[in-house]
Amino acid sequence: MKYKRILLKLSGEALMGENQYGIDPKRLAEYAEEIRKIHEQGIEIAIVIGGGNIFRGVAGASEGMDRVQGDYMGMLATVINGMALQGALESIGLLTRLQTALKIEAVAEPYIKRRAVRHLEKGRIVIFGAGTGNPYFTTDTAAVLRGIEVNADVILKGTRVDGVYTADPEKDSSATKFDLITFSEVLKKGLNVMDTTAFTLSQENKLPIVVFDMNKQGNLLKVCKGETIGTTVY
Numbered sequence: 001m002k003y004k005r006i007l008l009k010l011s012g013e014a015l016m017g018e019n020q021y022g023i024d025p026k027r028l029a030e031y032a033e034e035i036r037k038i039h040e041q042g043i044e045i046a047i048v049i050g051g052g053n054i055f056r057g058v059a060g061a062s063e064g065m066d067r068v069q070g071d072y073m074g075m076l077a078t079v080i081n082g083m084a085l086q087g088a089l090e091s092i093g094l095l096t097r098l099q100t101a102l103k104i105e106a107v108a109e110p111y112i113k114r115r116a117v118r119h120l121e122k123g124r125i126v127i128f129g130a131g132t133g134n135p136y137f138t139t140d141t142a143a144v145l146r147g148i149e150v151n152a153d154v155i156l157k158g159t160r161v162d163g164v165y166t167a168d169p170e171k172d173s174s175a176t177k178f179d180l181i182t183f184s185e186v187l188k189k190g191l192n193v194m195d196t197t198a199f200t201l202s203q204e205n206k207l208p209i210v211v212f213d214m215n216k217q218g219n220l221l222k223v224c225k226g227e228t229i230g231t232t233v234y
């Protein structure tokens, strides 16, 4: 395997599956199965999951809600997704821990870096919920932050697009995909597959990101084997 320890970023929106809102149990089960395949290869797995299938602070703010209030709601949405993923992983026999940046002690451990690392060393899958715990951030940035903190080898951004394109492929059908691109180019060209803060933090800490299609069976394992899947940002 190419990586010993990974930080997997899963899109909240992707959890909707074919639905318009919420969590599709079928999609959740598929993701759990993909994660099981890499776990059995001995890879240490930390996960950050988004909340876009439930709530985003900017969406609330655009309808008159206080932005900070909305952001905390978004962070709580990521905890709901984290709990759902935890349930799906445990139902197929994987050991997990959910740690949250906001204290919700009845359902999760508080985020403690040293403890997270110990869980990883013991082969437990660690899910980080509630993003960074601060408003005005995203779970992409949280993924890079936690990736750096637990010393992951790479950020694997599993999403519904199969890489970084010259423009948003969902809006521009003539956009073409990069196999490899530098952080500087991504930032200079304003490619928005992740937010600028996430890319900058990764660049400063020399932590590569692989953007790949998580909805294609076997892709996660292929990325971990080092096959050329998606786009590597370095």
Ligand SMILES: Nc1ncnc2c1ncn2[C@@H]1O[C@H](COP(=O)(O)OP(=O)(O)OP(=O)(O)O)[C@@H](O)[C@H]1O
Residues within 6 Å of the ligand: 010, 011, 012, 013, 014, 049, 050, 051, 052, 053, 139, 140, 158, 159, 160, 161, 163, 164, 165, 166, 167, 168, 169, 170, 171, 191, 192, 193, 194
């Ligand atoms: N240059 C680009 N290359 C590839 N994707 C791009 C680009 N610009 C914008 N995108 C968009 O980036 C998005 C990445 O998907 P993703 O589901 O991870 O978004 P997200 O907002 O982080 O999700 P969530 O908040 O639910 O976790 C896609 O919707 C894709 O269309």
Ligand SMILES: O=c1ccn([C@@H]2O[C@H](COP(=O)(O)O)[C@@H](O)[C@H]2O)c(=O)[nH]1
Residues within 6 Å of the ligand: 012, 049, 050, 051, 052, 055, 056, 057, 058, 070, 071, 072, 073, 074, 075, 076, 077, 078, 130, 131, 132, 133, 134, 135, 136, 137, 138, 139, 140, 142
């Ligand atoms: O560190 C963080 C992470 C997230 N938020 C809020 O949660 C939502 C959902 O996260 P996505 O990354 O968009 O999936 C986000 O829109 C923010 O409102 C946050 O405030 N801080």
